[in-house]
Amino acid sequence: xxxxxxxxxxxxxxxxxxxxxxxxxxxxxxxxxxxxxxxxxxxxxxxxxxxxxxxxxxxxxxxxxxxxxxxxxxxxxxxxxxxxxxxxxxxxxxxxxxxxxxxxxxxxxxx
Amino acid sequence: xxxxxxxxxxxxxxxxxxxxxxxxxxxxxxxxxxxxxxxxxxxxxxxxxxxxxxxxxxxxxxxxxxxxxxxxxxxxxxxxxxxxxxxxxxxxxxxxxxxxxxxxxxxxxxxxxx
Numbered sequence: 001x002x003x004x005x006x007x008x009x010x011x012x013x014x015x016x017x018x019x020x021x022x023x024x025x026x027x028x029x030x031x032x033x034x035x036x037x038x039x040x041x042x043x044x045x046x047x048x049x050x051x052x053x054x055x056x057x058x059x060x061x062x063x064x065x066x067x068x069x070x071x072x073x074x075x076x077x078x079x080x081x082x083x084x085x086x087x088x089x090x091x092x093x094x095x096x097x098x099x100x101x102x103x104x105x106x107x108x109x110x111x
Numbered sequence: 112x113x114x115x116x117x118x119x120x121x122x123x124x125x126x127x128x129x130x131x132x133x134x135x136x137x138x139x140x141x142x143x144x145x146x147x148x149x150x151x152x153x154x155x156x157x158x159x160x161x162x163x164x165x166x167x168x169x170x171x172x173x174x175x176x177x178x179x180x181x182x183x184x185x186x187x188x189x190x191x192x193x194x195x196x197x198x199x200x201x202x203x204x205x206x207x208x209x210x211x212x213x214x215x216x217x218x219x220x221x222x223x224x225x
Contacts (some may be wrong), residue, residue: 098169101146
């Protein structure tokens with residue numbers, strides 16, 4: 001089967017750095033994605049890693065280690081608007097691009 | 112570009128009633144997906160369509176049917192609604208060939224079954 005694990009909640013203060021981890025178990029792994037979802041809204045794409053290493057996009061970075069079946073999302077210079085749920089999702093080979101999502105990490109940013 | 116649109120935004124059904132959730136995308140994407148999201152949970156894939164003319168089951172297909180009407184439209188049907196199908200339903204699409212990996216989501220349909 002397939003499974004993803006991420007922490008259910010993380011709290012941090014404005015201006016800080018936070019890391020949200022994701023470990024996965026799947027066959028035919030192709031890549032790991034991250035999505036952000038604000039309360040009541042639709043998920044929006046943040047990043048994608050198919051190869052080992054760090055991908056940086058502004059204040060957000062994502063890391064993947066294929067050998068460890070592990071990835072993380074790093075958020076820097078936290079802002080109040082970053083309070084949201086963050087989901088990791090795996091994509092496997094030859095499965096029509098479908099994603100299997102983790103249960104999400106709720107990030108609360110405090111002043 | 113409207114992106115991915117879904118109708119209706121809200122719906123209340125009685126147990127046993129049927130309904131169809133509509134989804135359309137104007138990005139010329141090949142693949143489309145239906146997810147459900149329950150409170151405090153991640154998104155679970157119901158059905159997907161890798162390309163026009165094909166559909167496949169996801170993680171939680173029981174109680175649902177889908178139709179890929181054309182490249183733009185992918186509908187989800189509940190034949191006999193049950194309270195367990197109370198959820199938020201999201202449609203998504205992803206485009207192009209091979210390397211596409213970003214899914215674009217619609218605004219969701221909030222369904223309550225009483």
